[in-house]
Each structure stands twice: as structure tokens, then as C-alpha cells.
Amino acid sequence: MNDTILLDPTAENAPAQRARLARPDSLEGKVVGLLDISKPRGNVFLDRIEEQLAALGITVNRYSKPTFTRPAPTALKQQIAAEVDVLVEGLAD
Amino acid sequence: MTTPPPDGLIVVAKADCPTCRLVEPLLTELADAGPLQVYVQDDSDYARTLPGTRYDDTLEHSWRLDTEFVPTLIRMEQGREVSRTYGWDKAEWRAISGLSGLGEELPVMRPGCGSKTLEPGIAERLELAFGDVQLKSREIDVSAEDDAIEACYARGWSDGLPVVPPTPVRVLRMLKGTTRDPQEVVGLMPPDLVSCTVEKVAINAVMAGCKPEYMPVLLAALEASLEDDFGLHGLISTTMFGSPMIVVNGPIAKAIGMNSGNNALGQGNRANATIGRALQLIIRNVGGGRPGEIDRAALGNPGKYTFCFAEAEDSEWLPLAQERGIAAGRSAVTVFPGEGVQGIIDQKSREPESLARSMAESLRAVDNVKLAMAGDAVLVVSPEHARIFIEAGWSKQRLRETLEQLLMAPGEKLLVGAGGIAEGIPARFKDKQVPKFRPGGLLIVRAGGTAGLFSAIIAGWAASGPVGSAPVTREVR
Numbered sequence: 212m213n214d215t216i217l218l219d220p221t222a223e224n225a226p227a228q229r230a231r232l233a234r235p236d237s238l239e240g241k242v243v244g245l246l247d248i249s250k251p252r253g254n255v256f257l258d259r260i261e262e263q264l265a266a267l268g269i270t271v272n273r274y275s276k277p278t279f280t281r282p283a284p285t286a287l288k289q290q291i292a293a294e295v296d297v298l299v300e301g302l303a304d
Numbered sequence: 305m306t307t308p309p310p311d312g313l314i315v316v317a318k319a320d321c322p323t324c325r326l327v328e329p330l331l332t333e334l335a336d337a338g339p340l341q342v343y344v345q346d347d348s349d350y351a352r353t354l355p356g357t358r359y360d361d362t363l364e365h366s367w368r369l370d371t372e373f374v375p376t377l378i379r380m381e382q383g384r385e386v387s388r389t390y391g392w393d394k395a396e397w398r399a400i401s402g403l404s405g406l407g408e409e410l411p412v413m414r415p416g417c418g419s420k421t422l423e424p425g426i427a428e429r430l431e432l433a434f435g436d437v438q439l440k441s442r443e444i445d446v447s448a449e450d451d452a453i454e455a456c457y458a459r460g461w462s463d464g465l466p467v468v469p470p471t472p473v474r475v476l477r478m479l480k481g482t483t484r485d486p487q488e489v490v491g492l493m494p495p496d497l498v499s500c501t502v503e504k505v506a507i508n509a510v511m512a513g514c515k516p517e518y519m520p521v522l523l524a525a526l527e528a529s530l531e532d533d534f535g536l537h538g539l540i541s542t543t544m545f546g547s548p549m550i551v552v553n554g555p556i557a558k559a560i561g562m563n564s565g566n567n568a569l570g571q572g573n574r575a576n577a578t579i580g581r582a583l584q585l586i587i588r589n590v591g592g593g594r595p596g597e598i599d600r601a602a603l604g605n606p607g608k609y610t611f612c613f614a615e616a617e618d619s620e621w622l623p624l625a626q627e628r629g630i631a632a633g634r635s636a637v638t639v640f641p642g643e644g645v646q647g648i649i650d651q652k653s654r655e656p657e658s659l660a661r662s663m664a665e666s667l668r669a670v671d672n673v674k675l676a677m678a679g680d681a682v683l684v685v686s687p688e689h690a691r692i693f694i695e696a697g698w699s700k701q702r703l704r705e706t707l708e709q710l711l712m713a714p715g716e717k718l719l720v721g722a723g724g725i726a727e728g729i730p731a732r733f734k735d736k737q738v739p740k741f742r743p744g745g746l747l748i749v750r751a752g753g754t755a756g757l758f759s760a761i762i763a764g765w766a767a768s769g770p771v772g773s774a775p776v777t778r779e780v781r
Contacts, residue, residue: 215447218470220461220507220589222498223442229459 235297238269244295246283247275253301260299309369312339313401314378316360316371319348321417323392324375330397330407337403345374345420363421367430371419377401391416428473437479439472440487441503456511461589463581463609467511478506481516482523490523491530494537496592500526504590505582511589512582512610517560518575520780521637522582525550525612528639528778529583535773539641539765540593545605546765546773548587549642550580550612551682551749553625554635556780557614564614566753569645569684569760580612605644616687616751620694624749627700628777635780640682640747641765641773650689651757656696659689660703663759664710668740670763674718674728676738680745680764680775683707686752689759700748711740742769 219227235241243264245257261271272295276283283291291298313334317324331351334340343360344350351357360366369378373390379400380386389396392414398406421430431437446455452469456462468474479486479502486503493500502523509522529536529548539546552562563573571577587593595601601608617623625636648666653659663683671678685693685703693703715733722728729738740746745768752758765773 215445215452216472217444217446217452217455218439218472218475218503218507219442219444220470220504220511220585222493222496222504222590222592224496224498224592227442227444 238264238267238297241296242270242272242294244272244274244291244298246291246298246300247273248279248301249276250279250301256301257299309365309380310339310341311380311382312341314341314343314369314376314380316343316345316366316369316374316376316378316419317350318345318374318417318420319350320346321374323414323416324350326410326414327375327392327397327407330410333403333406334401337401343369362433363426363430364434366419366421367434371421373416374419375416376419425473428476432472432476437476437486439475439503440501441475441507443472460594461511461585463584463588465609467585468513470507470510474510475503475506478510478514478516478519479503481514481519482506484523490526493530493586493591494593495540495598496590497537498590498592500586500590505586508585508589509578509582512585513574513578514582515560515574515578518579518582521550521552521556521560521575521635522579524778524780525579525583525637525639526586528637528776531776531778533774534639534641534776535767536587538767539773540587540591541598541600542765542767543600543602544766545601545603545643545763546641546679547605547608547611548583549607549640549682549762550583551624551638551640552579552612552614552635552780553617553623553630553638554780555633556635562612562614564616564751568613568616568751568753569611569762576612576614577610580607580610583612584608584610605642607642607644611642613751615749618687618690618694618750621690621700621750624747625777628775630777630779636777637780638747638775638777640680640762640775641768642682643679643763643765645684646761646763648759648761649757650759653757654692656693656698656703656706659692660706661710664707667707667711667746667761668713670740670761671766672727674722674725675766676713676718676729676733676740677742677745678768679766680741680747680768682747682749682762682764684749684751684760684762686756686759687750687754688757690750700750704746704748707746708739708741712737713740714738744774745769747775 247253247257264271274291335354340356342351342357343365345360345366376390377400378385378388387400394407394412446452449455453466456467484502488502489499560575562575593599615623624638630636650662653662670681715736715738718729720728
């Protein structure tokens with residue numbers, strides 16, 4: 212059975228495309244996470260962002276994935292979700 | 305193809321059908337005698353040399369000709385079908401073709417094969433592609449996602465358990481369970497008060513795991529829930545526990561295989577489980593009643609996944625639906641704003657007086673022993689307990705009246721502050737005898753397995769009657 216088309220079970224009051232979470236208006240009082248995916252020199256980029264955020268008085272937590280070749284381990288995702296309000300991830304080298 | 309097929313003869317055939325192969329040599333003779341259209345349902349060399357042969361790859365022609373068997377022989381005149389036969393029947397083929405010597409060397413008769421249009425899953429696909437049915441719901445393409453079940457979760461359509469992805473074919477199949485038009489509006493679904501069509505009901509029924517034959521019960525339960533007396537809007541929104549619970553009476557319960565026996569209030573029966581769940585999914589998806597949003601329940605109850613069972617009807621006790629005005633032999637649903645299940649264990653009473661007192665004392669716990677005329681309650685009496693009353697000649701009505709008498713309490717004991725408990729009823733009841741339940745607020749249903757001297761209390765919403773919710777019974781049609 213072709214499962215790629217589903218009929219909407221809702222009152223269709225929300226857009227079919229799921230919206231991304233709204234960006235915060237300001238980082239004031241927020242905790243920002245920086246996720247290093249463990250690609251070479253990603254740390255250079257993230258170090259610079261940390262410097263700039265720290266200069267604004269924003270709390271920064273650093274995280275890194277064991278390897279860029281796989282999705283982040285569940286425990287790491289849960290840890291990040293519990294500890295930060297916003298996450299910045301460097302995707303490429 | 306909206307124009308009718310051409311006049312003359314039409315043969316619908318399948319190459320892998322031995323009877324179609326049997327008649328294949330005769331087709332040349334038919335073509336020589338007049339116009340002949342041959343539709344072949346499978347890709348092959350069947351009757352390839354004839355100019356009128358066409359590979360019906362989409363099966364549209366076969367479907368429009370309402371083909372059930374192959375071979376099928378049809379004669380069209382002036383755009384209308386005038387005769388038809390199927391399989392090989394020498395006399396019929398000769399009569400329809402007008403060729404008196406047709407198939408002389410063939411046997412008198414050979415049955416055919418089933419048409420490809422009727423293979424499982426194909427018929428609904430063809431109806432969606434070529435039929436009149438129009439599903440209006442928005443189509444969501446989830447092809448980019450790994451798994452349709454996960455896509456349903458991601459869109460917030462699930463109660464927490466996996467749902468069956470509502471594909472158009474599944475929804476069409478579900479709609480076969482009712483004669484009602486898919487676009488008919490069943491009612492305004494709270495809390496968002498949006499029109500709920502039969503089609504939306506069917507989509508949510510698919511997701512809940514219903515079979516099409518459950519649709520009449522589900523539609524009746526939804527209509528009952530939408531009656532003003534039931535107060536569904538408030539029930540969805542309340543901080544308290546309740547949610548629609550469905551009790552089914554009458555022949556439909558057996559017809560669709562509902563459970564009224566062992567573990568009747570528990571898991572394991574598809575009809576019980578999925579009808580109750582479908583109603584909850586409609587509340588969630590169509591009405592927008594999601595927990596933590598409009599659904600403000602502080603604790604909720606497990607019945608908010610699903611809560612639906614059938615009464616174990618007994619000739620000696622009037623079934624709930626009949627007590628509530630439905631004619632004997634008819635099927636009906638009763639919706640009740642149920643909380644969870646509280647057991648009554650009494651393994652020692654052998655006399656109805658003792659058992660009734662035992663039940664009455666247990667019923668005092670509904671809402672709070674110090675509250676009265678707040679929530680309704682359903683008393684589910686198991687067969688072993690019911691037998692004690694029935695053998696003593698007690699009708700359901702007599703049991704209810706006895707319980708109501710036993711549950712009268714001196715107001716002073718229930719007052720705010722009495723017994724060192726702040727909760728209680730207002731001071732104006734001080735010198736009165738107070739009933740536990742409002743008139744009509746105690747319902748009795750017989751259900752359960754045949755072993756176990758237990759019954760159960762299902763408390764209702766503490767806002768009962770006109771200020772909140774009253775049970776509603778509706779015939780299943």
C-alpha cells in the first residue's frame with residue numbers, strides 16, 4: 212500500500228507544512244549551546260562564536276558529537292535539550 | 305473515458321485465466337462478425353492480432369464495465385448494454401454473439417476467473433481514481449519522511465500510541481462502513497467548534513484501528529457526545545478526570561464482536577478498544593481538545609485513551625438502553641462522562657440486602673464521601689453479583705431504588721467542616737436527608753466475566769446534570 216499520501220485528520224486550521232519554532236527575539240537570559248559535530252576545524256568556528264556570545268554576557272555550553280558520521284546519541288540530545296534554550300551547530304568543515 | 309463504449313461486442317479477459325485462453329480462438333470469429341473490443345487485464349500476447357484488442361493497464365475500462373469475472377462478454381447497442389455473460393457458457397455466448405455454431409468443439413460450460421479489478425486493495429484504488437467519491441480532506445505528502453507512523457506522531461495526531469496512517473484507500477474502505485455521505489456534517493466539534501464530517505470521522509477511525517463495520521457505533525457515539533445535555537465542551541476542558549465512556553447495547557454489540565464478558569473494562573478486544581479510541585482521536589484532532597492546551601485535566605484517567613464496552617444483557621434485567629427509552633431489539637450507545645474504575649469486592653454477601661448495602665457504602669466514595677449530588681456514577685454489576693439479585697427476584701430498578709434509599713445521609717454529617725474535613729456540602733443541608741446522587745444519576749450495567757464476586761464503580765464528572773454533563777443514549781442506525 213502506498214503510504215506516502217495521508218489524509219489530514221484535523222480541522223485543517225494549521226498549515227500543512229509544519230512551522231519551525233520561532234526564533235527568540237533576544238538571547239538575553241538564554242543559555243546557548245554550541246554543538247561541535249567533530250568535523251575538522253569546527254572548533255575554530257565555535258570558539259569564535261563562544262567568544263562573541265561570552266562578550267555579550269550570555270551563558271554558553273559546549274557539546275560535541277562522538278563522530279560527524281552518525282546522528283547525535285540520544286543521551287546527548289536529551290542532555291542538550293534539558294540544558295539550553297538555543298543551539299548552534301556547525302555543519303561542515 | 306466518459307463516452308460510452310462503442311456498439312458491438314466487448315470481451316474482458318485475463319491472459320492467465322484458462323477459460324479466457326479457451327475462448328481466445330473464438331475471438332477472431334466474433335471480430336469477423338462485427339465490431340469487437342477486447343480489454344486484456346494483464347500484459348500479454350492475448351488476442352494480440354485482433355485490431356480491437358487493448359491492454360487495460362489502468363483497469364479503468366474493466367472497472368467502468370463493472371467486471372466481476374473474466375471472461376465477460378457484453379453486447380452494446382446504441383450506447384447501452386443489452387446483454388452480458390461471464391465465464392464460458394456456450395448457449396449464452398451463441399445467443400449474445402448471434403453466431404449459432406460458435407465454439408462447437410468446446411465444452412458446454414467452463415467457469416471463469418475473478419476480475420483483477422476485485423483483487424484486494426485494487427477496487428478502492430480504482431474507485432478513488434475513476435469513481436464519483438471525492439475525499440475532501442487535505443492530502444499530506446509524507447514521502448520525504450522515513451515512516452508514515454512517525455509522520456503521524458510528528459504532526460501531533462496521536463494519543464501517544466501508534467496510529468494507523470490514514471491513506472486515502474484506507475479511508476475509503478472505512479467509509480464503506482456507513483451509508484452516510486462523506487461530506488455530511490455530524491456536528492460542531494468542541495472545543496474549537498469546527499464542522500466534523502463523516503469523512504473526518506472515518507479518517508480518525510482508520511487511525512484508531514477501527515474496522516468499517518464499527519462506523520455506525522462510532523457515529524452514534526459521536527452524535528450522542530455532541531448533544532447539548534452531554535456538555536462535551538466542558539468535559540473536554542475541565543481540570544477534573546472525566547471523558548466520554550461508551551456503553552453499547554443491543555444486537556450490534558455481538559455483530560461487531562464487542563466484549564461484554566471477561567475483562568470487559570480492560571484491553572484486548574478490537575471493537576471496544578478502537579471505537580473508544582476513535583472518539584478520543586476525533587476530540588483531539590478535529591475538535592482540538594489536546595491535554596495541556598484546552599484539555600486542562602489535572603490528572604486525567606486511562607480511559608482517555610479509550611473507554612468503551614458492551615453490556616452483558618440478561619433477560620431478567622432491563623438493559624441500560626431500554627431503561628433509557630430505546631425499544632427492545634434495537635442497538636444503542638450511551639455516553640457517560642466516566643472517570644476510572646473503582647472495584648467493589650464482596651465475596652461474602654449471598655443475600656441481596658447485604659450486597660446492596662455493601663455497594664451503597666462503596667458508592668459513597670464517589671467524588672468524596674462528603675460530597676453529594678455532584679457526580680453521577682455507573683455501577684457495573686458482574687454476573688456473579690447480578691445473580692444474587694436476580695435469583696432473589698430483584699430487578700435492576702429495585703436495586704437502584706434500594707441503593708438510592710441506602711445512600712440517603714443526614715446532611716449534618718456531610719457539611720463543610722464536619723468530621724474535621726473542610727470539604728463538604730453547604731450548611732443549608734444541615735437538617736435534611738441528602739441523596740448521594742441527583743435523580744437519574746445512578747446507572748446500572750451488567751458486565752464482566754462469569755467468575756468473580758466483584759462489581760465496579762465508574763464515577764462521573766462532578767459537574768453532573770444541567771450544570772455539566774448528563775448521560776445521553778442514542779440509537780445506532
